[in-house]
Amino acid sequence: MSAASPTHALLLATLLFAVGMLGVLARRNLLLMLMSIEIMLNAAALAFIAAGARWHAAQGQVMFLMILSLAAAEAAVGLAIILRLHSAGRPTLDADTGNRLKG
Amino acid sequence: MSDLPFILFSLVAAVAAIMVVTRAVAVHALLYLVVVLLSLAGVFFALGAPFAAMLEVIIYAGAVMVLFVFVVMMLNLGRSDRDRERHWMAPAVWIGPALLSGLLLIALCTTLRTIPPTAASDTMAPIGPQSVGLLLYGPYVLSVELASFLLLAGLVSAFHIGRNIRGTGTGEP
Amino acid sequence: MDALLLPLIVACPLLAAGVLFLSAGRMPPLPSCVIGAGSVGLSALMAVVLAIGFLQTPPPTGALHATLWSWMQVEGFSARIAFMLDPLSLVMMLVVTGVGFLILLYACGYMHDDPDIARFFGCMTLFVAAMLVLVFSSDLLSLYIGWEGVGICSYLLIGFWHTDTANVTAARKAFIVTRIGDAAMLCGLLLLATRAGTLDVASVLQTVTTRPADLQAAIAAFLLLGGAVAKSAQVPLQTWLPDAMAGPTPVSALIHAATMVTAGVYLIARLHPLFASIPVAMTAVALIGLITLLLAAGSALVQTDIKRILAYSTMSQIGYMFLALGTGAWQAAIFHLVTHAFFKALLFMAAGAIILRVHHRQDIYQMGGLAHAMPGVFAAFLAGSAALAGLPLLTAGFYSKEMILQGAWHADPMLWAGALLGAFATAIYIFRCVFIVFFGPRHTEPHGRTGAIMAIPLVCLAVLALTGGWMEMPDAIAPVHLLSNLLSPLFGAPMPEGPHWLLWAGSLVPLAGIGVAWMLWQPRTGTRTPPENALARLARAGWDFDTLYDVLIVRPFTTLGQLNQTDICDRLSDATAATARAGGRVFGRMQSGQVRRYAGWIAAGTVVALCLGVRP
Structure with missing residues (x-):
C-alpha cells in the first residue's frame, strides 16, 4: 500500500480539521478564528479530493470547487465584518464581546 | 519514492497548521496559513488532482490570502495587540478546546481504521481539468x-x- | 328537480348565516333583516313548492332521497350525509320554514334597534339550517349534527345579551343539561350502529323488525329517550327551559316553543318502530309525558313572569306530545306538534309585543287592563290562549288535544284522566294570564305602537292557530283526515275513535277551566296578588328541581372537585411544567451570546455524535 493512499490523506484531513477546530475554540481574535475556519474548510476539501482519488472520480474536484467558492464568499463577508467592527470602535476584535453587539 | 512528496507536504501542512493557530502576531499566522495552503496544493497534486492543486494555489493562496493580508494591513496591528494575544493565550484556555479536538481526532481516526484497505491509487492516472470541466458543465x-x-x-x-x-x-x- | 330542492332549502339559511357571521357585526340592521328573514322566506317558498310537488305526485317509494356525500366508509360501518323527504319530514319542514319565516319577520321589528342584530340573525338562520338538517336527515349521524347544531344555536341565543351574567348562566345551564341528554343519545346511536352496522334510518328500523327486541335494543331506546327528554325539556331534565327565557322573545318563540324543543318528539316519531317494539319504553315515554304535563301545568298556574308561564306551558304541551307518543298515537303527537308550533309561537310573539310596549316588564301583576290599549295584540293573544286551552270547535288546539286524549283513553283510562286534568289546568293558567294582563286596573301605561312588520306574523299565526286544526277532525264532527292520511304510510292507520262522551268531556273541561279562571281572577272581585302559600312557592320554583339537583349533583360534584384539586394527575402535569421551566433555565444559560461557546457546543455535539456513530 502506497503512503499516498487516500486513507492517509484522510488522516491528514482529520488532523487539519482538529487543529482548525482547536483554533476556532481557543483563539479570541476574530481574525485568527477566521483563519482557523479556513483550515477546517481546507481539511474538508482535502477529504473530498481524497475520496475522488479513491474512486478515481472527478466529482471530488467538483466538490472542491464548491468549497472554494464557499470559502471565498465566507472570507469576503467575514473580513468585511471584521473591518466594520474594527472601525466601529472594537479594535481588539474580541469574539467574547460579541454578545454586546446589540444596541 | 513517489510517496516522498506526499509525506513531505503532509508534514509541512500539519506543522504549519499548528503554527497558524498558535501565533500571537496575525501576520505570522497568515504567512503560516499560506504555507499550509501551498503544501496542501502539493498534497492534491500527489493525490492525482492537478486541477485542484492549481486552483488552490491561484485562488486560495493567491486571491483569498491577499484579501487577508489587506485586512491585516488595514487593521494596523501593533505591539500592544501582540501582547494582548499572548495574554489571551494563557495555557489554561487551551485545555478545553484541546480536549474536544483530541476526542474528535480519536473518534475520526477510529473510524478511519475501520475503512477497508483501498486499491492502490498511484497506478491510476491523474484526473485532469478536462474531465472536471466536462462534469462541471454537464451534470x-x-x-x-x-x-x-x-x-x-x-x-x-x-x-x-x-x-x-x-x-x-x-x-x- | 325535487331532490335538488332539498339541499337548497337547507343551504339558503346556512348561506345567510355565513354572510351574517362574516360581516362581523358591521352589517346595518336593514340588510341583516333582509338577509335573515329573506333567506328563510326563500326556504319556505321552496318548501311549499316541494310540498305541492310531493303531494301531487308522491314518489313511488314514499320518500324523496338526496344523498349528498358519503361521510365515512369503514368495515362494518358506513355513514352518509343524506337527506330524505317523507311525510313526517314534510310536515316538519313546513313548520320549521313557515313558522320560522314568520318569527324572523317578527324579529325584524322586535330587534330593529339592537346593535348586535347581525349576530342575532346569523344565529337564527344557522338555527333554521341546523333544524332543517335534523329534520331532513335520513342518517342518524347527520341527524345528530343537526341536533347538536340546534343545541349550540340555542345556547348562543339564550345568552344573546351576554353582558348580563344571569343570561349567560341560563345559557350555560341549558347547554349543560341538554348535553347530558345528548351524551346519552350519542351512546344510544352508537349502540344502534353496532346492531345495524349503519345509522341509516331505514336500515336501523329494518334491524328492529327483523331481530327480536333484546336488552341491547331496549337500552338503546332508553338512551335515545334520554336525549329526547333533555332536548324537549321533560322531567327529569326539564329545568333548563324556564331559564332559557332569558333570550330575546323571538328566540323563545322559535327555538324554545315552536321547533327545537319538539326535536325530541320528532326523534321518537322518526324511530317509532324501535320504541313500539319495546313496551317498557313506551310506558316510560307516556309516564314522562304525563308527569311533565301535570307538573308544568301546576307550575304555570302560579308563575308571575309572562314568559315563564309560556315556558311552563310549552313543557306541559310537549308533555302531551310525549303522552301521545307513549300511547302509540303518533299522528296525534305530530298533529299537536304542528298546532302547538302555531299557537305557542303566536303566544310568545304577542307576549313579546306586550313586553316591548310596557317598558320591558314581564311581571303580569304589573300589567293589567291592556285590552283597550292594544286591541290587536289582545286579539292575537286571546286566539293563542284559546288554542292552547283547546276551546272546542273553534281552535286548532282542541282538535289535536282531542286526538291525544282519544289515544290516551285507548292505552289506559288513567292516562286519559291525567291528561284531562292537565287540560283543565291549562285552561285555568292561560286564562288567568289573560284576565290579569288584559283586564282590571292598569298598572303600567303602554307606549308606542306595534308596527306592521310585527303585526303581520301575529295575524298569520292567529289565523293558523284558529283554523290550523281543520285539517284533521274527529269523525263525529266532520270526516276530515288530511294529516292522518298523509302520515299513514309511515305510521299506519290511526286508532279508531272512542265513544262520543269522550269528545264531550274534552270539550267541556277547557270551558270549565276558563270558568274557574274567571271566578278567581275576574276583573272586579278577583285577586290581584300572587299566591304566597308554601305550595305556590314550591310550584313557582318549578317544584324545586333546581335545589334538588343542586344538593344531589352539583354540590357533591364541586366538593369532589375541590377535594381533588391537587390530585396525582395534577401533580404529574405540574411536575412536567416545573421540569420544563428548570430545563429552560439551565439551557438558557447556554445562550450566552458568546460565539466561541456556541462553536464549542457544536463541536461537543459533533464529537458525541461521532463517538456514538463509530461505536463498534
Whole structure:
C-alpha cells in the first residue's frame, strides 16, 4: 500500500480539521478564528479530493470547487465584518464581546 | 519514492497548521496559513488532482490570502495587540478546546481504521481539468450556478457591510 | 328537480348565516333583516313548492332521497350525509320554514334597534339550517349534527345579551343539561350502529323488525329517550327551559316553543318502530309525558313572569306530545306538534309585543287592563290562549288535544284522566294570564305602537292557530283526515275513535277551566296578588328541581372537585411544567451570546455524535 493512499490523506484531513477546530475554540481574535475556519474548510476539501482519488472520480474536484467558492464568499463577508467592527470602535476584535453587539 | 512528496507536504501542512493557530502576531499566522495552503496544493497534486492543486494555489493562496493580508494591513496591528494575544493565550484556555479536538481526532481516526484497505491509487492516472470541466458543465451545471449565486451574495453583503467605512475613522456616517 | 330542492332549502339559511357571521357585526340592521328573514322566506317558498310537488305526485317509494356525500366508509360501518323527504319530514319542514319565516319577520321589528342584530340573525338562520338538517336527515349521524347544531344555536341565543351574567348562566345551564341528554343519545346511536352496522334510518328500523327486541335494543331506546327528554325539556331534565327565557322573545318563540324543543318528539316519531317494539319504553315515554304535563301545568298556574308561564306551558304541551307518543298515537303527537308550533309561537310573539310596549316588564301583576290599549295584540293573544286551552270547535288546539286524549283513553283510562286534568289546568293558567294582563286596573301605561312588520306574523299565526286544526277532525264532527292520511304510510292507520262522551268531556273541561279562571281572577272581585302559600312557592320554583339537583349533583360534584384539586394527575402535569421551566433555565444559560461557546457546543455535539456513530 502506497503512503499516498487516500486513507492517509484522510488522516491528514482529520488532523487539519482538529487543529482548525482547536483554533476556532481557543483563539479570541476574530481574525485568527477566521483563519482557523479556513483550515477546517481546507481539511474538508482535502477529504473530498481524497475520496475522488479513491474512486478515481472527478466529482471530488467538483466538490472542491464548491468549497472554494464557499470559502471565498465566507472570507469576503467575514473580513468585511471584521473591518466594520474594527472601525466601529472594537479594535481588539474580541469574539467574547460579541454578545454586546446589540444596541 | 513517489510517496516522498506526499509525506513531505503532509508534514509541512500539519506543522504549519499548528503554527497558524498558535501565533500571537496575525501576520505570522497568515504567512503560516499560506504555507499550509501551498503544501496542501502539493498534497492534491500527489493525490492525482492537478486541477485542484492549481486552483488552490491561484485562488486560495493567491486571491483569498491577499484579501487577508489587506485586512491585516488595514487593521494596523501593533505591539500592544501582540501582547494582548499572548495574554489571551494563557495555557489554561487551551485545555478545553484541546480536549474536544483530541476526542474528535480519536473518534475520526477510529473510524478511519475501520475503512477497508483501498486499491492502490498511484497506478491510476491523474484526473485532469478536462474531465472536471466536462462534469462541471454537464451534470453539475446547477451547482455551478449555485456557487455563482453564493459568490454574488458574498459580494453584495461584503459591499453592504463595508459601505460606510471611511478610512480608518469611526465608520459612522 | 325535487331532490335538488332539498339541499337548497337547507343551504339558503346556512348561506345567510355565513354572510351574517362574516360581516362581523358591521352589517346595518336593514340588510341583516333582509338577509335573515329573506333567506328563510326563500326556504319556505321552496318548501311549499316541494310540498305541492310531493303531494301531487308522491314518489313511488314514499320518500324523496338526496344523498349528498358519503361521510365515512369503514368495515362494518358506513355513514352518509343524506337527506330524505317523507311525510313526517314534510310536515316538519313546513313548520320549521313557515313558522320560522314568520318569527324572523317578527324579529325584524322586535330587534330593529339592537346593535348586535347581525349576530342575532346569523344565529337564527344557522338555527333554521341546523333544524332543517335534523329534520331532513335520513342518517342518524347527520341527524345528530343537526341536533347538536340546534343545541349550540340555542345556547348562543339564550345568552344573546351576554353582558348580563344571569343570561349567560341560563345559557350555560341549558347547554349543560341538554348535553347530558345528548351524551346519552350519542351512546344510544352508537349502540344502534353496532346492531345495524349503519345509522341509516331505514336500515336501523329494518334491524328492529327483523331481530327480536333484546336488552341491547331496549337500552338503546332508553338512551335515545334520554336525549329526547333533555332536548324537549321533560322531567327529569326539564329545568333548563324556564331559564332559557332569558333570550330575546323571538328566540323563545322559535327555538324554545315552536321547533327545537319538539326535536325530541320528532326523534321518537322518526324511530317509532324501535320504541313500539319495546313496551317498557313506551310506558316510560307516556309516564314522562304525563308527569311533565301535570307538573308544568301546576307550575304555570302560579308563575308571575309572562314568559315563564309560556315556558311552563310549552313543557306541559310537549308533555302531551310525549303522552301521545307513549300511547302509540303518533299522528296525534305530530298533529299537536304542528298546532302547538302555531299557537305557542303566536303566544310568545304577542307576549313579546306586550313586553316591548310596557317598558320591558314581564311581571303580569304589573300589567293589567291592556285590552283597550292594544286591541290587536289582545286579539292575537286571546286566539293563542284559546288554542292552547283547546276551546272546542273553534281552535286548532282542541282538535289535536282531542286526538291525544282519544289515544290516551285507548292505552289506559288513567292516562286519559291525567291528561284531562292537565287540560283543565291549562285552561285555568292561560286564562288567568289573560284576565290579569288584559283586564282590571292598569298598572303600567303602554307606549308606542306595534308596527306592521310585527303585526303581520301575529295575524298569520292567529289565523293558523284558529283554523290550523281543520285539517284533521274527529269523525263525529266532520270526516276530515288530511294529516292522518298523509302520515299513514309511515305510521299506519290511526286508532279508531272512542265513544262520543269522550269528545264531550274534552270539550267541556277547557270551558270549565276558563270558568274557574274567571271566578278567581275576574276583573272586579278577583285577586290581584300572587299566591304566597308554601305550595305556590314550591310550584313557582318549578317544584324545586333546581335545589334538588343542586344538593344531589352539583354540590357533591364541586366538593369532589375541590377535594381533588391537587390530585396525582395534577401533580404529574405540574411536575412536567416545573421540569420544563428548570430545563429552560439551565439551557438558557447556554445562550450566552458568546460565539466561541456556541462553536464549542457544536463541536461537543459533533464529537458525541461521532463517538456514538463509530461505536463498534
